Every structure is written in structure tokens, then in C-alpha cells.
Amino acid sequence: MKEINYRHLYYFWVVAKEGGFSKAADRLGMAIQTISAQVRELEKSLGHQLFKPMGRSVTLTEAGHAAYARAEEIFQIGQRIAQEVKQAATGQAVRLAVGLSDGISKLAAHKLLGPALATPELRLLCHEGEFEPLMAELALHQLDLVLAGQPAPQNPNLRLSSQLLSSSAVGWYGPGTQVHKAQIDQFPHSLAQLPLLLPTHHSPLRASLDRWFEHLGIEPRVVAEFEDSAMMSVFGAGGLGIFPASLTGQDDLALMKGLKLIGECEVHEEVHAIYTRRSRHHPLVQAILQAP
Structure with missing residues (x-):
């Protein structure tokens, strides 16, 4: 297969979006024959027909649908390049890439990231994943910070x-329609009679x-x-069962109407900020670490 000519791909993409060669020609200000020739060159390089006749117009073949899906991704990214380059050149955007370990409370994480969230022109990238892969991404400087339920591993290589x-x-919450005074009075032993939602064992x-x-x-x-504490809260609020949540995020939890606190237990949930020597100097990482 030949290397793809992205000008040919662009003409194909416009024809697919406009629904035909005539409309694409009007949009591009070009002759229909020129666009048709460019699309045929793309088909020749890919080795598959991308359009088939449908009445007086054309429609995508199965191969055409596959090509269009990728072209859509490529040109949507391309349309953002100018804006992102301008932001980077003028210093308008402040980028912060955060990894969230899938075992921690997302409501607590939202509150702990608060010192960074009010930053003008913030570009926040949040990636949820398992602890070990997140440590690798952090060590490779793909992330600026990781919030996790445990401290950094004792690995000198990282x-x-x-x-x-x-x-x-940690507090235990449930829908007000399912939580009765007797259950609150008998907490924590009343939990034995209630359906419980729990985080997974990892x-x-x-x-x-x-x-x-x-x-x-x-x-x-x-x-x-x-695995996802926010999803656990949503299912709990929907009536599936009683669930635990860090009291650090109780203000956000209050946004879910109808939830009622049954009681607090002696268990504590820790959230650790993990960072590299380089990312430690990121102004937003510093703001998060230095917050009272």
C-alpha cells in the first residue's frame, strides 16, 4: 500500500461530510472532476472502493465508513491545532495532567484539586487508571501528578x-427513602442488614x-x-445499596439529592499526591501541595 496523500484524504472527507461530489465542489470552490480524480487516487492507494453510487449521488462503502471514521478524527484534531498553538505561544493555557488511581474517592480528588481549578485558561487532563501504570506514566513525564490511596513506591529507578x-x-450513605432512624441509631451494626456497595479488592x-x-x-x-468510586455513589444514590465515601468529598456528595448519612466509621481514607522532581516545580502542583 502506498503512503496516504492527506490532500486526497481531505477531499474524500469533505465529499463524505457534504454527502456528494457536487456539494463538496461547491464548498471547496473546485471542479467536480478534480475532486473525483483526487478521491480515485486515494482509493487506488488504499486498494479499496470508498464510495458507491446511490441514485444520483454516492454513499460510503464499508471500507469508506472505516476511512471516514479515521479521517474525522484526523481533521478534527487538525482544526484544533491553530487554537492550541496560539494558546501555547501566548501563554494563555496552563496545562495540568493528573492521574487518578481508580481506587480513590473521585469526590475527594475533586476537592483536593480545588486550588488548581480556578486557574484562568486551565487545560486540565484527567486520566484514571490502575496504580502501577500511572506510576510509569508519571515517571515518563506524561503526567504531572497522580492522586492515589497509597504513597509513592520505594523504587529508586522511578x-x-x-x-x-x-x-x-469514611461515612456511610444511602437514599433517604431506605435509611431509617433505627438504622442510624444502631450504626454500625445495622450495616449487617443492609445491601452494601463496596470498592473492589484492589x-x-x-x-x-x-x-x-x-x-x-x-x-x-x-x-x-x-472500581470507580463516583460510579458507586451514582448507583447508591439510585437505590442499589448503602455505600462508603470519604467525608472530604461530602460537599460534592450533597449535590446528589436525597442521600442521607447513616454514620461515620473509624476507617480513614488517605489520598497521596505523587510527583517527580521536575513536576514538583509545576505552579499548579505546588498550589495543590501547599493548600491548607
């Missing part, structure tokens, strides 16, 4: 540092909760487990 940002008690919080249940002699009735 050269990562960390700071404890928050250690918050979360540091889950290990702490399991030890707490064992200490109290409670056999939890687990109806669902979630």
Missing part, C-alpha cells in the same frame, strides 16, 4: 516522591473496610463492587 494530602473519616480502602467489618463481627451483604 525517582518519585509523595505527600499525604488528606486522611479523612482498593486500599477495601482492605481497611474488610478489617473493620471483621473487628466488629459484621458479615457484610455485598450486592455490588466498583
